[in-house]
Amino acid sequence: xxxxxxxxIRADFPILGETVRNKPLVYLDNAASCxxxxxxxxxxxxxxxxxxxxxxxxxxxLSVKATDRFEAAREKVKRFINxxxxxxxxxxxxxxxxxxxxxxxxxxSQLQAGDEIVISAMEHHANIVPWQMLCQQIGTVLKVAPMxxxxxxxxEEFEKLLGDKTKLVAIAHMSNALGTINPVEKIIAAxxxxxxxVLLDGAQATPHMAVDVQALDCDFYVFSGHKLxxxxxxxxxxxxxxxxxxxxxxxxxxxxxxxxTFEKTTYAGLPHKFEAGTPAIAEIIGLGAAIDYVSAIGMxxxxxxxxxxxxxxxxxxxxxxxxNIVGQAAEKGGILSFTLDHIHPHDIxxxxxxxxxxxxxxxxCAMPVMDFYGVxxxxxxxxxxxxxxxxxxxxxxxxxxxxxxxx
Amino acid sequence: xxxxxRDLYQEVIFDxxxxxxxxxxxxxxxxxxxxxxxxxxxxLTLFLxxxxxxxxxxxxxxxxxxxxxxxxxxxxxxxxxxxxxxADTLFQQFHEMTTGKTEEVNLExxxxxxxxxxxxxxxxxxxxxxxxxxxxxxxxxxQQEAISTE
Ligand SMILES: Cc1ncc(COP(=O)(O)O)c(C=O)c1O
Numbered sequence: 001x002x003x004x005x006x007x008x009i010r011a012d013f014p015i016l017g018e019t020v021r022n023k024p025l026v027y028l029d030n031a032a033s034c035x036x037x038x039x040x041x042x043x044x045x046x047x048x049x050x051x052x053x054x055x056x057x058x059x060x061x062l063s064v065k066a067t068d069r070f071e072a073a074r075e076k077v078k079r080f081i082n083x084x085x086x087x088x089x090x091x092x093x094x095x096x097x098x099x100x101x102x103x104x105x106x107x108x109s110q111l112q113a114g115d116e117i118v119i120s121a122m123e124h125h126a127n128i129v130p131w132q133m134l135c136q137q138i139g140t141v142l143k144v145a146p147m148x149x150x151x152x153x154x155x156e157e158f159e160k161l162l163g164d165k166t167k168l169v170a171i172a173h174m175s176n177a178l179g180t181i182n183p184v185e186k187i188i189a190a191x192x193x194x195x196x197x198v199l200l201d202g203a204q205a206t207p208h209m210a211v212d213v214q215a216l217d218c219d220f221y222v223f224s225g226h227k228l229x230x231x232x233x234x235x236x237x238x239x240x241x242x243x244x245x246x247x248x249x250x251x252x253x254x255x256x257x258x259x260x261t262f263e264k265t266t267y268a269g270l271p272h273k274f275e276a277g278t279p280a281i282a283e284i285i286g287l288g289a290a291i292d293y294v295s296a297i298g299m300x301x302x303x304x305x306x307x308x309x310x311x312x313x314x315x316x317x318x319x320x321x322x323x324n325i326v327g328q329a330a331e332k333g334g335i336l337s338f339t340l341d342h343i344h345p346h347d348i349x350x351x352x353x354x355x356x357x358x359x360x361x362x363x364x365c366a367m368p369v370m371d372f373y374g375v376x377x378x379x380x381x382x383x384x385x386x387x388x389x390x391x392x393x394x395x396x397x398x399x400x401x402x403x404x405x406x407x
Numbered sequence: 408x409x410x411x412x413r414d415l416y417q418e419v420i421f422d423x424x425x426x427x428x429x430x431x432x433x434x435x436x437x438x439x440x441x442x443x444x445x446x447x448x449x450x451l452t453l454f455l456x457x458x459x460x461x462x463x464x465x466x467x468x469x470x471x472x473x474x475x476x477x478x479x480x481x482x483x484x485x486x487x488x489x490x491x492x493x494a495d496t497l498f499q500q501f502h503e504m505t506t507g508k509t510e511e512v513n514l515e516x517x518x519x520x521x522x523x524x525x526x527x528x529x530x531x532x533x534x535x536x537x538x539x540x541x542x543x544x545x546x547x548x549x550q551q552e553a554i555s556t557e
Contacts, residue, residue: 343473344449344472345447346474346532347416350415355409362447363448370448376449401409402409405409406421406424406473407421
């Protein structure tokens with residue numbers, strides 16, 4: 001690998017030059033949302049300045065231009081996750097909406113009362129609640145595969161849950177609360193051996209590693225644009241074409257129809273069948289720009305750089321007395337969740353904020369994970385492609401100082 | 408290093424966080440209400456003994472951040488011996504102080520509680536300070552359900 005262009009990357013993100021409470025910003029809340037490079041910001045300004053109109057609707061020049069740019073973003077997403085066809089790429093608001101779509105459309109049409117859905121103990125609420133809602137609506141049953149103290153899925157227990165009644169596995173590719181990267185190849189192989197389709201929640205994985213949905217052979221893959229250096233309000237559902245074809249629309253409206261009369265409506269083909277109404281046009285074009293940006297640097301390079309950063313941060317954290325890392329899986333992405341003896345995460349968050357350091361303090365939309373570890377909340381530093389060792393040092397120095405003042 | 412935070416984290420707050428006062432279960436309480444702040448997971452149970460409209464004893468259990476722990480600890484100290492009416496007035500004054508509705512803090516009325524005035528500069532932390540008092544409010548109204556700041 002040629003040297004990682006960290007200085008150039010930092011210069012590409014204007015917000016990294018901001019000061020917060022008169023200190024240079026140290027942004028370590030990337031698992032919640034990432035900052036945006038100038039290229040993404042520029043692409044949105046460009047669309048609105050030169051190429052904006054509604055898409056798929058007009059014969060006029062601007063509408064054609066906007067449609068071309070929007071569909072070009074679909075092509076970029078397709079290449080980014082190596083999907084087989086752009087028909088398999090559905091643009092939505094985020095990972096949350098994508099999971100809800102699968103629960104309501106796939107779930108209601110393909111599952112019956114008594115059928116089982118398997119998730120894991122480390123899911124984000126977005127991969128718990130839509131299934132619970134489905135269970136209440138049609139009587140399916142939610143099964144939860146346990147994890148061990150390190151925050152790793154207990155694979156044997158997971159396998160035991162796969163039975164004749166299991167009709168879907170829905171699992172995080174990478175956990176937002178712990179950083180754990182799940183053994184998705186093994187999970188998919190075990191599920192497919194029993195003809196069970198698998199949905200991967202890639203909200204955390206996509207910014208940190210190369211994803212190839214065909215190599216994985218997953219049936220659904222979901223992620224959010226805003227965690228991938230793209231605009232908020234964008235998300236992607238990938239689904240295998242045959243599965244998507246068999247699913248009814250999720251919402252009705254414009255763009256998703258072929259013909260409408262008051263007696264009968266026929267639906268558009270993929271992907272438009274699932275894209276009712278005007279989408280986040282400029283934002284999705286911006287997501288395309290974000291994908292261009294990370295692709296130019298290379299997901300493998302980003303993954304390698306972040307792995308080194310996490311290893312460094314972990315090593316530093318282990319030397320601080322009273323600091324406890326929550327989530328110590330062997331396979332982990334750039335997330336350092338932690339607690340400090342006798343200091344509440346909210347106090348940690350406020351104190352670090354006064355030093356210009358942004359971390360998350362709370363339950364990270366994973367209350368069952370907090371219950372598992374018997375803590376009300378954790379503090380979480382999460383790394384992105386633009387963070388540095390110097391920033392890790394500033395974080396650790398801040399933590400040492402606040403332990404001191406709390407006494 | 409944390410100079411900017413001196414108004415928020417005064418020494419009194421660290422002291423009450425380290426050694427919370429009235430931190431015990433009260434067996435003979437006649438009011439007991441749970442308070443919960445879902446945003447940060449702060450949980451507390453407030454116990455009161457009220458005889459003839461006077462709060463004769465107050466205690467709490469639970470876990471939370473330094474601000475919420477200090478707030479409930481200080482509150483249990485200050486309301487002991489007060490009438491229900493007086494405690495309710497304090498609740499109103501405290502609420503106004505922490506949400507910045509009154510610019511001037513009436514030091515005489517609010518006494519020691521003034522150390523918590525700093526939270527008004529930190530909107531994300533106001534609920535940490537007010538949880539105890541909303542729980543008290545519920546207890547005074549004799550509500551049984553748990554209180555949530557959301
Ligand atoms: C693992 C995981 N799944 C799902 C989501 C939901 O993403 P969004 O809020 O962008 O829909 C998140 C975001 O926090 C996440 O970390």
